[in-house]
Structures are given as C-alpha cells and as structure tokens.
Amino acid sequence: QTVETIKSAGTIKIGMMVDFPPFGIMNTSNEPDGYDADVAKLLGTEWGVKVQIVPVTGPNRIPYLQSNQVDLLVASLGITEERAKNVDFSQPYAGISIGVFGASDTKVSKPEDLSGKTIGVARASTQDTAVTKVAPKDAKIQRFDDDASAVQALLSGQVELIGVSNVVATQIEQAAPGRFDQKLQLSQQVQGIAVRKGSAELLTAVNAFVEKAKADGELNKIHEKWLGSPLPDFVAKK
Amino acid sequence: MTEAKANATVAAVRGTSDLAVHMEGVNKWYGAFHALNNVNLEVSRGERIVICGPSGSGKSTLIRCINQLEVIQQGRIVVDNHDLTAGGKNVDLVRQETGMVFQSFNLFPHMTVLENCTLAPMKVRGISKVEAEKTARRFLERVRIPEQAEKYPAQLSGGQQQRVAIARALCMNPKIMLFDEPTSALDPEMVKEVLDTMIDLAKEGMTMLCVTHEMGFARQVADRVIFMDRGEILEMGPPDTFFDNPKNERLKNFLGQIS
Amino acid sequence: MTEAKANATVAAVRGTSDLAVHMEGVNKWYGAFHALNNVNLEVSRGERIVICGPSGSGKSTLIRCINQLEVIQQGRIVVDNHDLTAGGKNVDLVRQETGMVFQSFNLFPHMTVLENCTLAPMKVRGISKVEAEKTARRFLERVRIPEQAEKYPAQLSGGQQQRVAIARALCMNPKIMLFDEPTSALDPEMVKEVLDTMIDLAKEGMTMLCVTHEMGFARQVADRVIFMDRGEILEMGPPDTFFDNPKNERLKNFLGQIS
Amino acid sequence: MYTFNFEPVLAGFDKLLIGALVTVQLSCAAMVIGLIVSILCAAGKTSRVAPLRWVIDAYIEIIRNTPFLVQIFFIFFGLPALGIRLSPNSAALVALVVNFGAYGTEIIRAGIESIQKGQIEAGTALGLSKLKIFRYIIMKPALRTVYPALTSQFIYLMLTSSVVSAISADDLAAAGNDLQSATFASFEVYIVITAMYLVMSIGFSAVFSMIEKVAFRYPLSR
Amino acid sequence: MLIRPFGWNEFLIIVMAAQWTIALSAIAFAGGGVGGLLIALARVSDARWPRLLATGFIRIFQGTPLLMQLFLVFFGMNILGFAINPWIAAAVALTLHASAFLGEIWRGCIEAIPPGQREAATALGLRYVNRMRYIILPQASRIAVAPTVGFLVQLIKGTSLAAIIGFTELTRQGQIINNATFSPFMVFGTVAAVYFVLCWPLSLLARRMEVKFSRSTTR
Ligand SMILES: Nc1ncnc2c1ncn2[C@@H]1O[C@H](COP(=O)(O)OP(=O)(O)OP(=O)(O)O)[C@@H](O)[C@H]1O
C-alpha cells in the first residue's frame, strides 16, 4: 500500500486508542479526541485525505494493523525492539516518561526496593515493558486491561505501586491529592506511528510528515493543547 | 382450622377406644371444590374396609386425610387415639403407625430394595442398620421376594415393585395399612401376586383401608365396602349386601359399569 | 435386510388375495434381544383378531410391525397386497390403509378434536378442509361425541380421548384397524364406553387386530384369539376353545392369573 | 500475506500450561463451592421464611442479569472499600462462585421440581421429616436429572473465566495475553489458547460422564 | 485538566451505547435462530452424518470462549485475505455461537415430545416434513420459549465480547468513559443497571413461560 493508493481512495484509516488520556479519549460528544486524534487529523489535512478513526485497544491494536483493518496506527505505540520486529515505526511523534507511583509512605527509591511489592500496569503497554525490565524477580507484576484499571487497583489498595506515565500520574494527583507520589523514574519512552512491515514507501511519507510537523511547530501546538507543555526535548531532537 | 380445633375440643376427650380410625363430620375443600362432604367413618381395630367409587369421587382424598397427606378444613379425625386435628406431635405419631401403599409404587429409585425398606426405620425410629436389615429381609420374605433385596426398583416388574412397597410400609410396624388403588397400575398378570400378598396381610389381622376396584378381592376379604361419589359416602355395608343388594341408584349404575 | 428381501422374492408373487395381513417367518431383534421369533400369521379381510400374553411378550411389537412403526430384520409382511418388505412407496400406502389406536391415546394436544381428525386426511390425502371436517364430524357422531369437536384433548376424559383417537383413525378410511391395549390406561368406568365403540366397529365388518386383556370383549367379538409369549405365537384359535380348552401350559397359567 | 510463526508461542508454552492449570483449578474450586451454594439456596427457596426467599431471588436476578465482567470489577475493586481485600485469584474465585451459585440454584431448583410428588408423599407417609426427605429422597435423583445442565453450566463457567484476566488473575487467557503482548504473535497465540480451551472442555465432558457413571449407578425405569 | 467528572452526559453516552448491544444481540439471535433450527434437526435426524456433523459443531462452539471465536473470525479472515467488516465478522461469530447453544436447547425440546406423538403421526401416514411441521415443532416450540428467552439474556451479555473486534457497545463504552472519568463505581454501576434493564424483563418472561408450561403439563 502506498500513499498514492490512499490518496486516490480519499480516506485513510487510522487506528487510535480511545481509553488512554490524554493521548486518546472520547470527548463529551463521544468523538475520538486527544493528542493522537489531533495528530491523525493533521496528517489527513497534510495529505488531503479524509481521516477515518478506528478505535483500537492496547491488546488488539497490532492485530488491527496486521490484518489490514487500518492503514496506520497513531495509537501511543511506544517504540520497542520487540514491536519493531512486527511493525515498522516512524520517527517519534510523542513521548512520555514512565515512572513508578505509590502511596507517599511506601519506601521505594531504587529498582531493588520493588522486591516483594505488587506493581500494577496496563497489559502490553510501554509501562509493562519498562517495569518488567527493572523489577527484581520477586516483585509481583499485576497486569490489567488498561491504565484505568491499574489506577483503580492502586486507589483501592489492591496493589502498592503502579507503573504509569507522567500523564496518568497527573490524573492520580487530581483524583487523590497528596496521597501518592513518584517513586522511580524508569524511562523516557518515545512513541511512533506504526505501519505494516515492509511498507517502506508509506513509512517514508509518514516520516516526512512527522518531520514537517515538528519543524513548523504544529506538533508542539498540539502538545501544548493536550499536555500543557511543549514537546519534550527527547522527542523533538531525535 | 380454628373451627376444626374448636370442634375437637367440643367433642371432648373420650379416652382410649377400640377404634383404629374415627372420622367425624369431615369436610375438605380444594379451593372452591368440595372434595369431602361431611364424611363420618369408624373403623375398628382389625377391620378391613374396601372403598370404591367413580374417578374423582374423593376416595384417595379420604384415605390421604388419615395420615394427613391432606389437611382437612372441618371435622375431626382420630387415629389410634391420636387426635390429628389437635396437631402437634400427633401427626408424626400417626404417620409412624400407618403404612401407605400408592398406586404408582413410589419406591425411591436411587436406593436398592433393601435400602428402601431400611431408610425410615433407621432415620425415623433410630434403629441400627443391622437390626433394620434383619427386619427388612423378614418382610421381603413375607411378600415373597427375598432374592430381590439388592436390586434397584427399575430392575423389578410392577408387581414386584408393589410388593416391595408393601414390605417397606410393614417395616415400620404399622398398626393400620392404607392402600390407594395398589393394583391399578399393574399389568393384568401381576395383579394377582399383589392381591395375594394383601390377602395374607388381611388374614393376619391387620387393620386395612383399601381403595380398589378389584371386586373379587373385596368380596373375599372386606368386612365392609364403602361407595363414594362426589365426596360423600353413599353406601356402606358387608360385601354380600353391598354387591348383591345395592340400594343407592348411583351405586347400582356404577356396579353395572365396572363388571 | 438382504435376507428378508431374498425371502420375499423366493416366496414369489401370489397376486391379489383375500388376505388383509400376511406375515411369514417374521423375526425381529432389539439389539441382541429377540422380540419376535419366527411369527407366522394370516388375517383374512373382515376378520377380528385378539392378541394377549404377558407383559413384554411382543404383542405391541407384532402389531407395530404391520404399519412399520418397527422394522423387521427377517421374514415377510404383506398388508392388503402391499409387500412391506419390498419397501418403497408400499410403506406409505400401508400406513394410509391402516388405522392405529394406542394405549396412551396420543392425541395431538395442540389441536382441537376436529383438527386432530382432519389433519391427516388433508395433508396426506389432500382432501379439502370442508370435506375433511364433514367426514370428521360423521365419525365423531359414530363414536358418540359430536359435541366435543371444538375442545382440546386435555379437556376430555380418558374414555372420550380414546374415542377421539378411534375417530381420528377412521377418518383416513382404513381397511384395517390396529389397537394396542386401547383400554388399559382408562379408569374402570370408562372402559365400557370404549369397548362398546369397538364392538360397533367389529359389527360393521372392519378388519381388526387388537391387543387387549379384556377377555369379555375377546369372547364377544373375536374370530380368533392369539396367545404370545417371549416373542412367539404359542396358541391361536376361536375364543371358545382358546379360553375353555387351552392346550399350552403357559397359556393355562396366564389365564389362571388374569381371571 | 501473513506468515504464521508458532515459534514464540511454543517458547512460551510452559506459561500457557501454567495458565491453563490456574483456569482448571479456579473452575473446579468454583464449581464445588458454587454447587454447595446452589444447593443451600435451592433449599432456601423452598423455605417458608419469605424474606429468605426474597434475598435469594434478588441474588439470582442480579447476578443473572448483569455481565460477569462487571461483577468481578465490583468484587475486586469494590470490596476493599468494605475492608475486604482479595488477591486477584481469590477475587476471581469468589466472582465465579457467586456467578455459578446463581445459575446453579435455578438448575437445582428445576431438578427438585422434577421429583414426582409421590416420592415426597411416600417419604412423608413413612414419617420422615422435611429435612430428611430433602436429604435422602430428593437430593440424589434431583441432581441426576439436572446433571447435564449442571455440567454444561460448568463448561460455560470455565469459558467465562477467561474474563478474569481483566483483574490481573493469571489464568490461561491472561497467560495468552501476556504472551501475545511480549511476542505480538496474536493469531498464533489465540489459535493455540482456543485449542487449549477446547481440549479442556472436551476433557471435562469426559470426566463428567465418568463421574456420572459412578455417582448415578442406579438404573432408571423405562 | 483531563479527568472530567461523571455527569449526565457520560451517563447518556453509556445508555446510548446499549443500541449496539441490542443490534448485536438481534443479529446473533436471528442468525442463531436459523442456524439453531438446522443444528437441532440435524441432531435428531435418523441419518448418521448430519448427526455427527452437528455434534462436532456443537462441541467446538460450546467448547471455546466466544471471545476467541470473535477474534479468530475477524482477524483470521482478514489475515487469510478475506476482507471482512466487523459487522459481518460479529454476525458470523455470534451466529455460530448462538446456533450451537440454541441447537442444543431445541434438540432437548424436540426430544421432550413423547415418542407417541411421532408414532401417531406416522401411523396416520404423515411423512417427515409434515410430522415436523404440524406435530413436533409446534409442541416443541411451546416448551422452547422459556429456555430460549433465557439464552437470549446470556447472549445479550455475551455481545460485550464484540469489543475485541472494535464494537463500542455497552461494556466497552463503560471502559472508555471510565478511562476519561476514573469513577469506576458510577460507570460500571450504570453499565450493570443498563444490562439489568435489558435483561430482567426477559428473565421474568422466561420464568413466567416456564411456570405456565409446567402448569399445563402437570394437569
Ligand atoms: N391438589 C388438588 N387440588 C385441586 N383439586 C384436587 C386436588 N386433588 C384432588 N382434587 C380433586 O378432588 C377430587 C377428588 O379427588 P381424589 O383424588 O380423591 O379422587 P379419587 O376418587 O381418588 O379418584 P381416582 O379414582 O381418579 O383416583 C377430584 O375431582 C380431583 O380433581
């Protein structure tokens, strides 16, 4: 599939998550919205095609791409080596930093301290990968379907710690001010737009789009809008 | 119920008597349907009563009231000096002292013949298993199927099942036996074996109330035959006069039909 | 089956005959159980046959083979000149020419009496509804329940249901009527009304095969009585000799039990 | 065109087996406890105490008319508010028991109702108390008549249990999800775990028919 | 800034999602009705092959989670090069699933008709199609109503699994709203309530039919 076929079809199908605020949410009129949605729309405008957003979930987003249900994924997909074996990534269009959060009185300051603790994460997410990488063997990692469940597990005391992005952490702070704080900064994770393996031509076009958006400040504007801060350096520079 | 109780009190305590069953002004309704209409009946110890009448006339209802499988609304029933209408422990006592045999056998399908016979003695009377089995085998012998003790009901013929049902009732050492059409679910060639068992019982002096249409049996063993229709006892008397000299029109009609 | 066919061929074609039913060397097994053992039977047109015997002796099996509710494994059955063992269309033809009445009535509970009677004539013979209803009412008249035509089976007594079943079978204008213990599921006072209906039929010259234990009926209408045991026909003869002079030991025994 | 590659699945097969074991354990435990709950509730429904019957009815209606996923969320996330904190696997077990109990009650009630009145009358006439009649006369034949319904409800329960991965219990579905998120071999993983569920349900059916032969040996009348 | 409170609007969004639940249930039920009848007839057939095939079909679709069936039909077909839209995939998977269950339920109902009914019809000369059409199925359908409606309740709840192939029905909508509001008790309480409102009347109906049937047979 090439940009030409997409352009001649007039629409592009883009998969995005709608349960991953602020990157993907359903807004009050129940339309997909958020950082990813704006990026997708920007791409549509750029290429002069209509954007059809297909809601996907963490676990099924890659099958959606592989089975031709969507042309691209703008689905907060963190760029990892494992994933790169199955899909091709554009250069980063967003980034989050991942940390371990927990109740203020839980003492954790280095990865070894996670020993014996229960840590909740969203299954198959970047957080999952990051926490799994650093946690000692006897830490119990509990995998939930989405961030909301992981956060709920933390709030209800079912887990002591969770691995989430800084973005979600802000929301926890809103929901329960002062009760939780960040214990560990794990990684800064950059996210890419994904295309099916072997779509080199399409990938080039996507990369060109990302570069242009970074250069003309559009991406920055979107980041300001949704995350309240400029595009972080580790994304912008790369 | 309150009325029945009041009645019972009014009728005063008579002290022990020779009556096995005493029914007085018994009325029973199913909803609006009047199933027993002012029934009066006295059965002496050792007496054998046969009850007949058309379908739906209340024969089953009558004998089911005797061990309170059905509750009456009016009147008084005393069984072996236990006043059923007074309630309380009496109902349990009466049920232990009456044995009942149903048209459809009602053996417990998941128990062997022996288990069927020993369940109640063990669980109600608290008799030991060994003791209960000894008694059970004795009665199975008496109904002439000792060799079937280990089989399950479904492996027996209808006639054999009904004889097990009789033995099961006898194992509780009842003073009165109630039979509700014990042979009418049987194939014709099995009727005789069950009737023979019942005749044996009658000869031994058991008090019996038996709903049946086997007129030969009635003539042979009954002390009195009762004809019921529409919930009423219409005629009652020794078999000879009952069959050969019926007075009631409906009875004449009925006898004409079933012979 | 192949053997049966071979037999049929060997027995050669006899041309139309006066026989309503012709069974020759019939054998039937349920699994390993030998249900019919070399049965030979010839029934002439207009003949009335009563079949009796102990439970499980194969009486039902025998008459159910005649309209192929049961398939035989060996032998030959010809009904009204249609060779059943030859298969094909014959089975359908035979079923249309035989009427069957079951012990348990088997009326269709979701249809009125009239609908019960008109279904087969309309769907099998293709007769118009008006025509079918006219015939049905005529036969309901004949079994003496014309006023029940619009009721559902559950609203009728057992005796009435069985008479509807007879009317239903007659509506197909059968040449042969098969009865399988038509009165044994009935309350005693309803037996007579059904037997009377059957006696009427017999008087009109219908060919009948009837499994029953009503010996009074057998004496009154049967041309021949058949005794079966363990899948075999053991004795066969006119009622007088059959009942008063039985030869077979088992038959003697059986008659002793059921009377 | 997609090329199937089962290698990563085979590499993680031990994890799937462990997950399958958890599924089997959870389902079996849920069935045994759920069956006891069912019998008690079914007996309770024949009780003369009306409020008891209402409570049981409400329980049955609520469970049968809401999705299992929601039930399990409330048990896992909601109970801690009442001071009851369950591990994911215990929460899953409790949810499965609660769920099976509701369906089981209805099934067993049907079984009890299928018992002919004559059986109870025979027991009464012999002088047995209500409780003893239930225990010795009704119980076994009732269970026998509804045995097929109970076993298929159990199989359904086992398949439904795949939802418990949502609260991070580590059953077969969770193991499959973990494996697919690690390898992204989604189709391969799903095909394999589907087959594993099929094997388990066929296996259980076989075990059940063996149990049936042993537990209900008495012949049925024709 | 991003978490919004659970308000009237969110409530409405969840309630509106019930339309997809209903639509999916309707499709599944329609498909399952046709498929189930065929499976039931095949299961009671005298011929060996239809019986075996139907049994195998039931084994497979009652023996695997609906979730997996949906996943494999949707993504599997696409992978194999058959472009298939989610509606068709859902219709196919749910139909297969419902056919297996309804087939089994209805077989039971057909077999519950006393054999005497079939025999009486046969003896009257009625052949297979007429026997089924006029005698067996009308009677079987009466006893089938209660368990069928009962299964419909199961089916309505089961459609939540269609979320995996992209349907934003009731449960999925709940999850999405939950991620935007972080008020799980309000969200899932609402979801449960909507399911209850959809399912309870059906459960009551099933119960009523069951009672009615058992009355008409004990008489
Ligand atoms: N539980 C019940 N509820 C309502 N009516 C009942 C009930 N039991 C019996 N009846 C009615 O009471 C009447 C008498 O019934 P009963 O069983 O005593 O008759 P029966 O003389 O034993 O008849 P059969 O010969 O048919 O056994 C019948 O008309 C019957 O319909």
Ligand SMILES: Nc1ncnc2c1ncn2[C@@H]1O[C@H](COP(=O)(O)OP(=O)(O)OP(=O)(O)O)[C@@H](O)[C@H]1O
């Ligand atoms: N479908 C069947 N499968 C296996 N055995 C059968 C079947 N039908 C009948 N039998 C057996 O065949 C034998 C003859 O049955 P049949 O019904 O012909 O007896 P019958 O003489 O009519 O008895 P009854 O007087 O009890 O009606 C019986 O032993 C019965 O158990």
Ligand SMILES: [Mg+2]
């Ligand atoms: Mg009676």
Ligand SMILES: [Mg+2]
């Ligand atoms: Mg017979």
